[in-house]
Amino acid sequence: MRIALVATCLGDAMFPQAPRATVLLLERLGHEVVFPADQTCCGQMHVNTGYLDLALPLVRHHVDVFSGAADVVVAPSGSCVGCVRHQHAMVARRGGDEKLAQAAEDLAGRTYELSELLVDVLGVTDVGAYYPHRVTYHPTCHSLRMLRVGDKPLRLLREVRGLTLTELPDAEVCCGFGGTFAVKNAETSTAMLADKMANVLSTHAEVCTAGDTSCLMHIGGGLSRLRSGVRTVHLAEILASTTEGAPA
Amino acid sequence: MSAREEVLARLRAARDVGGSTVPDVPRDYHRTGVHAPGSAAAVERLTETLTDYRATVHRVGDLDGVPAAIAAVLAGSSSVVAPPGLPGEWLGEVTATVRRDDPPLSVADLDRLDAVVTGAAVAIADTGTFVLDALAPDQGRRAISLVPDHHVCVIRAADVVSSVPEALARLAPDGPLTFVSGPSATSDIELDRVEGVHGPRRLDVVLIVPPRA
Amino acid sequence: MTTDLGMPTVASDPHGHLRGTEPFPVAAHRALADTQLRQNLGHATRTIRAKRAAVVGEVDDWEELRRAGECVKADVMARLPELLEQLEASVTARGGVVHWARDAEEANRIVVGLVRETGSDEVVKVKSMATQETGLNEALGAAGIAALETDLAELIVQLSDDKPSHFLVPAIHRNRSEIRDIFLREMPDVDPDLTDEPRRLAMAARAHLRRKFLSARVGISGVNFAVADTGTISVVESEGNGRMCLTLPDTLITVMGVEKVVPTWSDLEVFLQLLPRSSTGERMNPYTSSWSGVTPGDGPQTFHLVLLDNGRSNVLASPDGRQALHCIRCSACLNVCPVYERTGGHAYGSIYPGPIGAVLSPQLTGIDGPDDVNASLPYASSLCGACFDACPVRIDIPHLLVQQRAAAVEAHGRPTAQDLAMRAAAAAMASPGRFSLTERVVKLGRLLSRSGRIRSVPGPGAAAWFGARDMPEPPAETFREWWGRRERS
Numbered sequence: 001m002r003i004a005l006v007a008t009c010l011g012d013a014m015f016p017q018a019p020r021a022t023v024l025l026l027e028r029l030g031h032e033v034v035f036p037a038d039q040t041c042c043g044q045m046h047v048n049t050g051y052l053d054l055a056l057p058l059v060r061h062h063v064d065v066f067s068g069a070a071d072v073v074v075a076p077s078g079s080c081v082g083c084v085r086h087q088h089a090m091v092a093r094r095g096g097d098e099k100l101a102q103a104a105e106d107l108a109g110r111t112y113e114l115s116e117l118l119v120d121v122l123g124v125t126d127v128g129a130y131y132p133h134r135v136t137y138h139p140t141c142h143s144l145r146m147l148r149v150g151d152k153p154l155r156l157l158r159e160v161r162g163l164t165l166t167e168l169p170d171a172e173v174c175c176g177f178g179g180t181f182a183v184k185n186a187e188t189s190t191a192m193l194a195d196k197m198a199n200v201l202s203t204h205a206e207v208c209t210a211g212d213t214s215c216l217m218h219i220g221g222g223l224s225r226l227r228s229g230v231r232t233v234h235l236a237e238i239l240a241s242t243t244e245g246a247p248a
Numbered sequence: 249m250s251a252r253e254e255v256l257a258r259l260r261a262a263r264d265v266g267g268s269t270v271p272d273v274p275r276d277y278h279r280t281g282v283h284a285p286g287s288a289a290a291v292e293r294l295t296e297t298l299t300d301y302r303a304t305v306h307r308v309g310d311l312d313g314v315p316a317a318i319a320a321v322l323a324g325s326s327s328v329v330a331p332p333g334l335p336g337e338w339l340g341e342v343t344a345t346v347r348r349d350d351p352p353l354s355v356a357d358l359d360r361l362d363a364v365v366t367g368a369a370v371a372i373a374d375t376g377t378f379v380l381d382a383l384a385p386d387q388g389r390r391a392i393s394l395v396p397d398h399h400v401c402v403i404r405a406a407d408v409v410s411s412v413p414e415a416l417a418r419l420a421p422d423g424p425l426t427f428v429s430g431p432s433a434t435s436d437i438e439l440d441r442v443e444g445v446h447g448p449r450r451l452d453v454v455l456i457v458p459p460r461a
Numbered sequence: 462m463t464t465d466l467g468m469p470t471v472a473s474d475p476h477g478h479l480r481g482t483e484p485f486p487v488a489a490h491r492a493l494a495d496t497q498l499r500q501n502l503g504h505a506t507r508t509i510r511a512k513r514a515a516v517v518g519e520v521d522d523w524e525e526l527r528r529a530g531e532c533v534k535a536d537v538m539a540r541l542p543e544l545l546e547q548l549e550a551s552v553t554a555r556g557g558v559v560h561w562a563r564d565a566e567e568a569n570r571i572v573v574g575l576v577r578e579t580g581s582d583e584v585v586k587v588k589s590m591a592t593q594e595t596g597l598n599e600a601l602g603a604a605g606i607a608a609l610e611t612d613l614a615e616l617i618v619q620l621s622d623d624k625p626s627h628f629l630v631p632a633i634h635r636n637r638s639e640i641r642d643i644f645l646r647e648m649p650d651v652d653p654d655l656t657d658e659p660r661r662l663a664m665a666a667r668a669h670l671r672r673k674f675l676s677a678r679v680g681i682s683g684v685n686f687a688v689a690d691t692g693t694i695s696v697v698e699s700e701g702n703g704r705m706c707l708t709l710p711d712t713l714i715t716v717m718g719v720e721k722v723v724p725t726w727s728d729l730e731v732f733l734q735l736l737p738r739s740s741t742g743e744r745m746n747p748y749t750s751s752w753s754g755v756t757p758g759d760g761p762q763t764f765h766l767v768l769l770d771n772g773r774s775n776v777l778a779s780p781d782g783r784q785a786l787h788c789i790r791c792s793a794c795l796n797v798c799p800v801y802e803r804t805g806g807h808a809y810g811s812i813y814p815g816p817i818g819a820v821l822s823p824q825l826t827g828i829d830g831p832d833d834v835n836a837s838l839p840y841a842s843s844l845c846g847a848c849f850d851a852c853p854v855r856i857d858i859p860h861l862l863v864q865q866r867a868a869a870v871e872a873h874g875r876p877t878a879q880d881l882a883m884r885a886a887a888a889a890m891a892s893p894g895r896f897s898l899t900e901r902v903v904k905l906g907r908l909l910s911r912s913g914r915i916r917s918v919p920g921p922g923a924a925a926w927f928g929a930r931d932m933p934e935p936p937a938e939t940f941r942e943w944w945g946r947r948e949r950s
């Protein structure tokens with residue numbers, strides 16, 4: 001299958017290992033990945049901070065870039081897919097652009113978060129990965145409640161050879177990131193983060209994984225400050241790892 | 249412009265801007281319960297849910313068993329009030345002084361009485377609830393089942409339904425209705441349920457369940 | 462908040478208590494520092510979340526009920542003026558008197574006048590959000606009328622001269638031993654050996670209020686549901702204080718927000734299932750009372766119903782925003798909200814706290830410029846979405862939060878620092894060329910890194926992030942550079 005990749009702005013600039021792993025994983029499974037080079041950002045930060053007018057050109061750009069790119073679009077980020085699926089058409093309609101809204105809806109119907117793509121579209125749970133570590137999984141809010149990915153990431157992780165999955169207490173509670181919330185309400189955000197980190201540490205996992213680089217940046221930033229030694233690793237990186245090692 | 253006219257005018261204008269399309273309400277929730285009204289299973293579930301919320305359930309096999317059951321739960325009481333239409337024979341065996349609320353007793357009088365005995369309009373097995381209809385002669389006006397500290401309620405199996413929708417369908421909302429689920433309680437201290445505040449602190453239910461109901 | 466104990470402070474805003482005095486992050490700062498408060502809230506919300514989950518799990522048609530509840534409320538909004546007229550006619554036909562109030566101040570004036578007519582200088586009250594919203598107790602106090610709150614939690618709040626912090630349990634921020642201390646201090650005839658056992662505390666409240674109930678001449682209540690076609694008013698409660706207030710006085714004055722009307726009696730079959738399980742986590746609350754107008758020989762022989770607008774018509778004008786009026790005040794969204802759990806209700810300023818408060822308060826008051834404290838409320842959320850899942854009438858609170866953020870931005874007038882930053886970011890992201898340029902700037906961040914992590918960065922927004930979190934060092938090669946390299950090879 002020909003699959004267009006949304007690298008996400010954060011993935012492209014700060015966490016390239018996640019989109020890279022997505023590419024390597026999908027290619028290993030026999031699919032063709034294209035990366036439309038004109039892509040920038042889905043506009044999530046602007047939408048969620050209330051700048052819907054500023055988000056409109058970003059939405060238009062995203063729809064222009066991806067509409068013809070491939071039959072199926074994937075992003076290794078629950079929140080970016082959440083924005084595409086649940087907010088793009090709303091932003092377009094609010095801006096009075098019904099044509100764009102319909103194009104956005106069409107694109108949203110073909111855009112998947114990585115675990116959705118693997119399990120629902122490609123029909124695999126065993127992707128042939130090998131990752132000999134003790135791992136706990138944080139189901140990010142947007143994957144869980146906007147996309148309803150359910151246990152798909154866990155089903156994928158359970159098939160990974162060598163991996164020991166440990167259950168995260170209060171897993172479904174937000175880590176406190178919330179985009180600009182982490183800055184505008186930094187104290188409340190860090191209070192939430194503290195509880196999330198305590199739960200992660202209680203699992204004695206070496207690695208905390210999730211389907212969203214932004215939440216991992218938050219949790220990882222906190223764990224790094226604590227010098228806890230626990231690493232945050234995107235789900236795609238684990239799934240892309242094989243006996244030959246982690247993806248480049 | 250009067251406040252009435254102004255509020256209505258504002259609401260009309262706002263409603264027209266915000267939209268006046270009336271949606272269809274999907275009624276695909278259960279309107280009949282899992283157990284048939286009056287069935288043994290419904291009565292069984294009611295017993296469980298009542299007990300769960302700290303009401304005490306006493307089963308009798310027919311109407312003839314009611315007087316003894318009521319007398320037994322009122323053994324420690326010295327006075328009891330009954331609504332005007334409560335069958336007299338139900339109180340035939342009680343040793344306590346029986347006051348009929350006819351003519352109506354004062355609040356001060358009610359406050360001096362130990363207990364009240366009423367019937368019920370309907371009971372809901374799913375939730376452990378019975379409903380008192382103030383216009384029904386065997387249930388009486390609201391104050392009598394509120395002020396005394398001990399409530400004895402007699403429920404017939406035929407009046408037990410499974411679900412809330414079935415109960416509401418049997419009730420006429422013209423007169424005052426009181427839905428009672430357990431003795432008075434509060435969740436106001438650390439969000440945990442504690443029984444016994446302003447309403448009756450003791451609740452006994454006499455369930456009339458004919459064999460093979 | 463109290464009138465009969467302290468100095469009466471009358472709400473000066475005609476809207477009543479819909480606005481606090483400081484922005485959310487400032488108020489939250491204080492709450493977060495109060496470890497006792499966080500413990501109390503954490504314990505209470507954990508308890509109620511577990512209870513709710515258990516009783517909701519018993520109902521196999523829960524999602525169907527939620528959808529029905531959502532649609533009944535949407536229907537109400539579409540027909541609100543007509544339903545209110547119908548309600549007025551049915552209540553009047555059954556001997557009640559209906560009053561209309563444009564705002565909080567007018568509602569208070571009406572109620573004060575009605576109490577004065579009875580000649581009573583004391584009223585017993587059953588907890589109502591509407592009269593908390595209008596600040597009725599202060600208004601009554603200013604008129605020399607003592608208002609006695611009879612709900613246990615409300616009584617705790619009133620006795621300690623505190624403010625409510627939750628819909629259902631206004632004293633959720635107090636634990637049992639704090640409650641014991643308040644009772645010992647403020648209840649004149651309390652048993653000095655009172656312990657902090659919840660049952661003993663409940664008994665103390667019973668003893669304290671009993672005489673007042675039996676002698677009260679005027680009762681004041683709110684409304685959970687008002688049925689348009691029968692004029693039936695329904696009040697859902699636990700303790701029996703509601704029954705006392707609704708039954709024993711000669712005069713009953715009921716204040717309701719206009720959105721509380723429902724079309725028919727059978728609509729309650731939906732809400733009487735959704736509300737108790739969502740709010741106290743019970744299959745059914747101990748008592749629900751319903752009545753219609755006046756019943757000869759039973760209960761109050763004079764009944765007044767006050768219909769309150771107070772900004773609700775503003776909310777109704779927003780096609781999406783009006784969902785906030787669907788709220789049945791169960792408080793499930795508060796109990797599941799990770800922000801509310803840590804800051805408590807007072808941080809929201811308005812008497813409507815939590816996720817629903819964050820979208821309702823700014824709509825009721827409107828947002829008055831960038832410094833309006835209510836403009837900070839829609840940002841008091843990480844948009845985690847737990848509120849939507851818990852809401853028994855499926856209010857899309859996350860969407861409304863975004864919408865109210867947009868409203869807050871629109872109210873800015875002159876561009877703020879945040880506006881400028883957002884514009885710059887949008888400009889950078891709108892074209893691929895500028896976006897790569899930005900990436901090259903980001904890469905300069907590598908200069909700040911020590912052993913792979915960045916511990917701080919200059920700039921105002923940065924301090925908020927780096928207070929408790931590091932940033933990894935930006936990568937040597939961006940994804941698009943890697944992709945380009947691969948394509949070429």
Ligand code: SF4
Binds near residue numbers: 791793794848852
């Ligand atoms: S918004 Fe929904 S969950 Fe929150 S209090 Fe209202 S009805 Fe309950």
